[in-house]
Amino acid sequence: MSGPSSGPDVHVLVYTDAEVVGGAEMTMAKVLGGLPPRFTVTVVAIDGVSGDSVPRWIADHRPGTEFRQLPRIDGAKDVRGMWAHRRLYAELAPDVMHFNLSLMPSCQWALATALTRRTPVLVVENSPMGSWSKPSNLLKRVTSKRAQAHVAVGERTARMIEESAGLPAGSVGTLYHGVPEVARDIPREPHDGPIIVNVARHDLVKGIDVLLHAMTHLPDDVALVQIGGGPSTDELVALRRELGLEHRVEFRDLPWEQRAADQLAGFDLFVLPSRIEGLPVTIMEAMLAGRAIVSTDVGSVREQITDGETGLIVAPEDPEALAAAIAELLADPDRRAEMGRRNRETAERLFTVEATVERYVTLYDGLVANTGRPLPSTR
Numbered sequence: 001m002s003g004p005s006s007g008p009d010v011h012v013l014v015y016t017d018a019e020v021v022g023g024a025e026m027t028m029a030k031v032l033g034g035l036p037p038r039f040t041v042t043v044v045a046i047d048g049v050s051g052d053s054v055p056r057w058i059a060d061h062r063p064g065t066e067f068r069q070l071p072r073i074d075g076a077k078d079v080r081g082m083w084a085h086r087r088l089y090a091e092l093a094p095d096v097m098h099f100n101l102s103l104m105p106s107c108q109w110a111l112a113t114a115l116t117r118r119t120p121v122l123v124v125e126n127s128p129m130g131s132w133s134k135p136s137n138l139l140k141r142v143t144s145k146r147a148q149a150h151v152a153v154g155e156r157t158a159r160m161i162e163e164s165a166g167l168p169a170g171s172v173g174t175l176y177h178g179v180p181e182v183a184r185d186i187p188r189e190p191h192d193g194p195i196i197v198n199v200a201r202h203d204l205v206k207g208i209d210v211l212l213h214a215m216t217h218l219p220d221d222v223a224l225v226q227i228g229g230g231p232s233t234d235e236l237v238a239l240r241r242e243l244g245l246e247h248r249v250e251f252r253d254l255p256w257e258q259r260a261a262d263q264l265a266g267f268d269l270f271v272l273p274s275r276i277e278g279l280p281v282t283i284m285e286a287m288l289a290g291r292a293i294v295s296t297d298v299g300s301v302r303e304q305i306t307d308g309e310t311g312l313i314v315a316p317e318d319p320e321a322l323a324a325a326i327a328e329l330l331a332d333p334d335r336r337a338e339m340g341r342r343n344r345e346t347a348e349r350l351f352t353v354e355a356t357v358e359r360y361v362t363l364y365d366g367l368v369a370n371t372g373r374p375l376p377s378t379r
Contacts, residue, residue: 004036004361010368013094015044015114017107018054022201022228024102024126025054027177027356029061034357039364042066042092046110068092073109085113096369098122102130102325104161105136112139115146120367126151127278128160128299129205140165144172144318148367153279154300157255158320165221175363176303178356179281179348182288183262193221194330197267199260199282200274202230207273207296210319212239214250214273217323222248222330224269229253238315261285269329269336274298275316287347294325303350310342 014032015293018025029239032041032053041062059065070088089097097114098108101124114121114270116122123144130137144150144167151173152158158172188194200206208226215224226236226249233251240249253258261282264270270286270293277299284304293311295301305311329336349355 004110004358007038007361007365008368009038009040010364011040011042011092011094011095012096012098012364013042013044013089013092014058014098014100015107015110016055016100016102017046017110018056018100018102020201021054021057022102022126023177024100024124025058026281027126027179027230028100030180030353031177031357031360032058032065033061034353035062035306036361039361040064042068042094044068044070044088045245046070046072070110073113078109082109082113085110086116089114089117089119093375094119096120096122096364098124098364100125101125103127104140104165105130108136108139108143111143111147111231120148120370121146122149122363122367123147123151124175125150125157125161125278126177128157128164129162129276130377131327137165141167149173149363151363153177154303156300156303157278159228160299170371174352175359176356177281177284177353179261179284180351180353181287182259182264182285184265184290186263186266186347188268189225189239189263189266191223193219194268195223195225195327196269197225197227197264198271198273199227199285200272201228201263202232204232205274205276207231207275208236209239210296210317210322211271211273211277212236212243212245212249213319214323214326214379215245215321216243218327220248222326224249224271225252227254227263249266256364261289264289264291267291269294269326271322271326272296272301273316273322278303284347284351287343287351290340290344292336293331293343294322294329295332296322305343306345310339310346 043055043059059067072083073230097119099111155174264286270291272295279300296316297313314321314325
């Protein structure tokens with residue numbers, strides 16, 4: 001009988017240079033933990049801050065995973081850094097090399113060094129945030145052309161990456177990511193009026209400031225719980241004070257080992273006000289929690305939400321439009337409940353960890369068997 005658990009033994013090298021835990025890192029950790037026993041994994045990371053925290057956290061999700069560190073390659077003249085990478089690649093001799101890109105420019109020199117080997121290389125794009133410079137864009141085009149498989153987490157995200165990096169149309173495939181099951185039977189958060197929730201790190205791209213401005217256009221009985229933390233916390237706290245929202249907005253910080261997703265069913269509505277996204281993990285989690293969603297039109301959000309049927313989608317950077325969509329759904333509990341039901345059905349079909357693991361197993365096995373680049377998936 002064929003399936004994810006059957007097939008040849010496969011050694012996957014996963015490379016990351018992430019320094020914070022975001023959706024890309026959470027998904028990678030869960031995928032590694034769900035791979036069948038015939039897969040062995042080595043997580044490779046640059047040394048320093050990132051090597052001491054986030055990549056180790058990813059590796060810890062799969063017992064027996066080997067963890068190795070390398071010096072960062074400091075540009076085209078860093079021959080020593082490149083040789084250190086080549087030596088480790090040769091020592092490990094993986095069957096597949098998986099580069100998990102948090103941003104478009106992530107891992108570029110490590111990836112370029114890997115492409116000097118014959119080992120199949122998989123590049124996974126988690127965000128359409130663009131390259132930093134013209135040389136970086138050139139390197140992106142070279143590595144993308146030579147990688148055996150190049151996928152993004154959504155179709156629109158794939159097209160945005162192609163356009164931004166100057167890649168051929170259709171050259172980046174799609175591999176949807178998913179999330180673990182979330183808690184549903186939890187009590188509603190205590191509040192006399194409607195209460196909305198957002199989950200995001202405190203970073204400009206997440207648009208939390210836009211959501212705070214939107215709150216000024218909503219009735220005073222509407223409260224917001226924002227779950228996250230990060231470099232922009234002080235600025236957001238100051239903006240909350242400036243807008244007079246201290247009594248209506250709570251910033252809630254959670255450690256890594258506690259899942260914000262397990263709190264989502266306790267709120268009336270999930271809101272994503274981001275400026276840039278790929279395929280937002282938090283939207284998938286809200287879908288599994290059976291919540292209706294208001295989101296900005298970023299990345300591959302329209303591949304998750306059907307506007308008017310499972311949520312409402314508005315333009316980024318528009319607090320008034322965001323507030324109007326929130327008010328529209330808060331005023332109609334029956335509509336919200338039906339949207340939440342449909343969201344859960346869609347998420348159970350497309351956006352579970354189990355479905356994601358099966359996609360990766362198929363892709364890894366295909367690369368080992370040299371079946372070529374995967375075709376873009378469709379919804």
